[in-house]
Amino acid sequence: MAKKIKIPFSEVASLDYHKFAKGVCNGVKGYFYFLDHITEINRQRVEKYSNTKILQSRCEFAPEIKKVVIFVGNKCF
Secondary structure (H helix, E strand, O other): OOOOOOOOHHHHHOOOOOEEEEEEEOOEEEEEEEEOOOOHHHHHHHHOOOOEEEEEEEOOOOOOOEEEEEEEEOOOO
8 A cells, every 4th residue: 555645835835826725625624725727747746645636626607717726635535
C-alpha cells in the first residue's frame, strides 16, 4: 500500500490561488482553492498528494467561464 502524503500549505500557496472556501468533497471536509489556470507541472505536483483533488468550476449564468479548483482535504481520500 502506498504511503499517504498530505500536501503542505507552502505548496498550495505557491499555486497563486485567488479565492478559497471551506467545504466538503466526497464526505471529506477541507478547503477549495480557486485558480485561473494550472500548468501541467503544477498539476503533476498536486496529483501526487493523497488529500487533494483537482476539479473544475463553472459559473451558473456563464458556463463558458471555467476555473480550476483544488480541493485539499483534512484527511486523505
